[in-house]
Amino acid sequence: MAQPFYITTTLPYVNADPHIGFAMELIRADAVARLHVLGGYDVFFNTGTDEHGLKVYRKAKEQHVDTQEYVDGLAQKYKDLIPALGVRREVNFIRTTDARHKQAAAAFWDKVKANGFIYKKSYSVKYCVGCELEKTDSELVEGRCPLHPVQELELINEENYFFKFSAFQQRLLDLYEQNPRFVVPDFRFNEIKAFVARGLEDFSISRLSTKMPWGVPVPGDPDQVMYVWFDALVNYISAVGWPEVVDSFDRWWQQTGGVVQYCGKDNLRQQAAMWQAMLMAADLPPSKTVVINGFITGDGGLKMSKSLGNTIDPLELVGEYGTDALRYYVLRELTAFEDSPFTTEKFKESYNANLANGIGNLTSRILKMATTYGITLSEEDKKTSYYTPALVGEIVTTYDLSKKMSEIWQKIAMLDEHIQRTEPFKKIKVDPEAAKKDVYDMLKNLFEIALMLEPYLPETSVTIQNLIKENKMPEKPLFMRK
RNA sequence: CGCGGGGUAGAGCAACGGUAGCUCGUCAGGCUCAUAACCUGAAGAUUGUCGGUUCGAUUCCGGCCCCCGCAACCA
16 A cells, blocks of 8 residues: 655635735645645545635624624635635545534543643733724734734733643753754744744633633633644544544554644744644644745735735636646745745746746757657657656755756756757758657657656646647647746 | 744745856847747846854844734634
8 A cells, every 4th residue: 555645735714815925825835735646645635715704704793694604605716716726636625613623622621631732721812992803913013012012911810721732842952953854944933933932921722701702612611712722733633623523634644654744934933832732742642844924925025914905815816827827836935944925927927937938949840840840759658747756855855846946947948949059940841750759859858847847837838748649739839928 | 032934137946165047027139840939148135134254145143123824723
């Protein structure tokens, strides 16, 4: 039986439509999943939606719709990303409002509680009367609400359950020590190590259900619901069957050595520290790797926001340029781990240069000669795979997909250059045999490029492979110039 | 001294102790198989700043300036 591999994205929070940052995460995780499939692994790929919590509850109220109805609508939009972004159809889509997940979250709570890592404590929240909202310290400016600076904040005491995060400092540091590639890239790893080394505070994991009913009920305490993070993180194990589907959990969590998690840099703490401590508290093994993406910013590195009007809708781009165009840009042009600015101008420029003029045009020129001169690839040269387990292993030591894409485009450039140098279209008139041999080699190389592209641009890869197999010119350009 | 990232040709990025590369854009030439695509060549950077180490620094060390995130729950 093939070796199992488990990869997941974070579950995006459904308080807004899908945005380009999550599209990037999903596409990258999909590329890694596809790489493993091609490398012969048995792959479980997980994504879904995080649907509980105050923000969702409020948003639904604002729009005067039933909360469940509201999250159903958004969950569907996230689900629609899967075909739009060319994500494997076999992907598992979990919703934190699924009954199975809620049961798992409750079981997880019980387990952690039984192990002595959950306790009740009075907790004071800061409340701005002006906003009629609770405020976190990070929202305050000099201890005051920036919107109502003249009003004093009220302190409201409430009892919440807390998770004994502080008990896991040493064990987390040991985990990091023993797994030198636990967090990728290394500068994020350093960041979380330093954070944990500085000392940890227990954090609240429940809310009063009178104030916020939209969550998983705390087992045995009808007055409280789980804080959204606590419930959402459990999805990584509930998705693979924890606790009751023992075989499945064993295969995907134990035999794989844990999950590979993709997330944004704002999720570093939650994924690389809090979640790992939660797993320890439930006597479960840790994740395998946490890969931290940078953010996509607007022009000039500005934060993307609706108010600035510089947001990018991934579905709009796909509608205009196609799925693989977006995949290409996200995988190749956006830096692997740093923040990357995204503008439609840059996108279009890169599309024209590398897809239309690059692989698209190359395919046309080679196939034109091949079809005209009647050259087809031998069965032997129509290999079916390029990726080996060893190669896949090498790629995931760094998760730098952009580098791998660049190598493919180097090969494309070399082929263009080779055509120019050997000029088979001239040679055909004086030395047809030699010209045909040249074109055969080109066809073979193009086929290999198609195979190399498979995890990244699956649609394009298959199209090129089929054109070569059927010895046909593309009916229309693979990527129309824009 | 809260934590972290960054300042390199017009733009976006790379390199990392040995005379600074790539992509886009610009200019000149070539080719005609191809999606006015492709190939070649050229112009364009005192690598934020000051100082140190060194035979030699963009690369190592220190000071300073500027940008951007995070600062306990927003991909």
